[in-house]
Every structure is written in C-alpha cells, then in structure tokens.
Amino acid sequence: MESLTSRQKKALETREKLLKTSLDLFNKYGFEHVSVEQITKACNVSKGTFYTHFPSKYDVILEKFMELDQFYSTVEKNIDPSLSASEKILFVYQQQMNYLTKVVGKDLLRTVYTAAMTNQVEQDHYLINPQRKIFQIMNTYIEEGIRQGEFRQDVSAPNIQAIIRRCMRANVYDWLIHSEDFDLASEMAQFTTIVLDGLKSHK
Template identity: 90%
Template sequence: MEVLTNRQKKALETRERLLKTSLDLFNKYGYEHVSVEQITKACNVSKGTFYTHFPSKYDVILEKFKELDHFYSTVEKNIDGALPASEKILLVYQEQMKYLTNVVGKDLLRTVYTAAMTNQVQQDHYLINPQRKIFQIMNTYIEEGIQQGEFRQNISIPNIQAIIQRCMRANVYDWLIHSEDFDLASEMSQFTKIVLNGLKSNK
C-alpha cells in the first residue's frame, strides 16, 4: 500500500473540502446560483486551487455521482447469469433505486437533474453518457435478450436501451417531485416490468 506524503494528504483534504462545500452550497442556493468564486471563498482557497482539482463546477457533481459506477459493478457481479435478461435488468434497477434512496438522497439527485437542464453543462452530460457503467451493463443484458429471443428483433439495441433509460429517469424525476411516501424501488419495478413486457417477442 502506497504511503501518502503530507503534501498529498493535504491535497486530498482540500479536494474533499471543496467537494463537500460545493454540494452544500448547491443544495442551499441551487446549482445555477453558485459560482466557483463563492465555493473558493467558503473554503478559503484560490480559484486556481479549485481548478487543480475540478475542471468545472459540474465536475464536482460528477465526482460524487460517479461513485455509483463502483456500486453497479458490485451489483452486476452478484446477479445470477442464468436469469432471463429482463429479470437482470429489473434487479439492477431495483438495487440502483435503493442506493439512490438510501445513500445518494434527493438533495444530490435534484442538484444533478437541475444542473443537467442548465446551459452550463455540455450536451453529452453524465446522465446520458453511453460510457456510464449502468448503460454498458444494460447493453450486455439487451444483447443477451435479443440473442436468446426474449426481446423483439425489430427494435435496435440503441432504441431498446433508450426506452429502458427513460424508465429510470422518469421514475427518478417522479420521486424527486413526490412526497416521501413515493417508494422509488417499488414504483420503478412496476413501471419497468410493463415496459419490458412490451419489448418482449411474441414467441
């Protein structure tokens, strides 16, 4: 195990402070109303220090949100390979929704969705980036479903993936605007089952 120098430890501490302070400010004032200058003043560091750690303020959000990728990899490893593709997709989504509810929380998700709708974020933002682990996993399951005759052959893999992605985003959005009695994992499961049934072949 590599031992960090004092300078490296201090850099990590600064990065974590910038991350936490940024997210706190985004949650309090709204992503679009917080500047890099406000973040650096609150942390008592220079703008140059901020940009050493994060290319932009949106990258602060991505840094936190990308923790999900490690979680998806863990979920994938624990799924029975013998299950039908549709059941694998449901299991991944159910675990994802539990994680979003219990670990990520509404505040951060609201910030991510709000930031995605501002003109300060590039079009190919994280929510729809095809390189995300969740989408790579879904692609694998969709390909399996088509090859095994579970899913319809007349809909392309990208189109099926787009439909399934919209299930996820639509349910998360509903969760964000509903009261606490909205069970995200349960609602996601019901909604996605209906959509997946519509994608299945009539064999």
C-alpha cells in the same frame, strides 16, 4: 503501498472540503446560482486551487456520480447468470433505486438533474453518456435478450436501450418531485416490468 506525504494528505483534504462545500452550496442555493468564487471563499482557498482539483463546478457532481457507477460494478458481479435478461435488468434497477434512496438521497440527485438542465453543462454530459457503467450493463442484458429471442426483433437494440434508460430517468424524476410516500424501488419495478413486457417477443 507507500504512505502519503503531508503535502499529498493536505491536497486530499482540500479536495474533500471543496467537494463537500460545493455540494452543500448547490443544495442550499441551486447549482446555477453558485459560482466557483463562492465555493472558494467558503473554503478559504484560491480559484486556482479549485481548478487544480476540478475542471468545472459540474465536475464536482460528476465526482459523486462516478462513485455511484462504481456501485453498479459490484451489483453486476452478484447477478445470478441463470436469470432472464428482463429479470437481470429489473434486479439492477432494484439495487440502483435502493442505493439512490438510502445512500445518495434526493438532495444530491436534485442537484444533478438541475445541473443537467442548465446551459452550463455540455449536451453530451455524464448523466446520459452511453459509456456510463449502468448503461453498459443494461446494454449487455438487452443484447443478450435479443440474441436469445426474449425481446422483439422488430425493435433495434439502440431503441430498446433508449427506452430502458428513459425508464430510469422518468422514475427518478418522479421521485424527486413527489412527496416522501413515493416508493422509488417499487414504482420503478412496476413501471419497468410493464415496459419490458411490451418489448418481449410473444411468438
């Protein structure tokens, strides 16, 4: 692999600086109250430089969230194939909640959720995009559970998928608005287990 030129290294440094500064400003003032001009002034670069690296300020957040989806690919590889579909779903959520708590943190997640609720983000934004890795993994397990008769046949796969996705968002939202004594991983496990039990076939 060829080493980077000094110009390429400089570009990467600028991108990283824009990324960090943007997130710091979002956390301090709120996503909707920070302009691209504020970001570029703080970094001492032009607006053109910002747009060279990020199409919009929301794309700064997407950059970090896409890193999170890379984590899910690693989790998927470590799942025991002998587990039931429900157990696989619970395992993925357990790993996800631990990662959000210990690595991502509340500040960034609050920024993501706040940005998703503003009119500055398109309706089909990344947070709910069905092509996200986490949703693709969950869909695979849900379809597996339906095929194997673990889940009810009277509820369609898309409806089960929507319910399982809401388990994630609801618990993360609760975590963001509660104090530090809210254990995201255990609350998610309890909540999702109850939901999954209601979706199982009880023939």
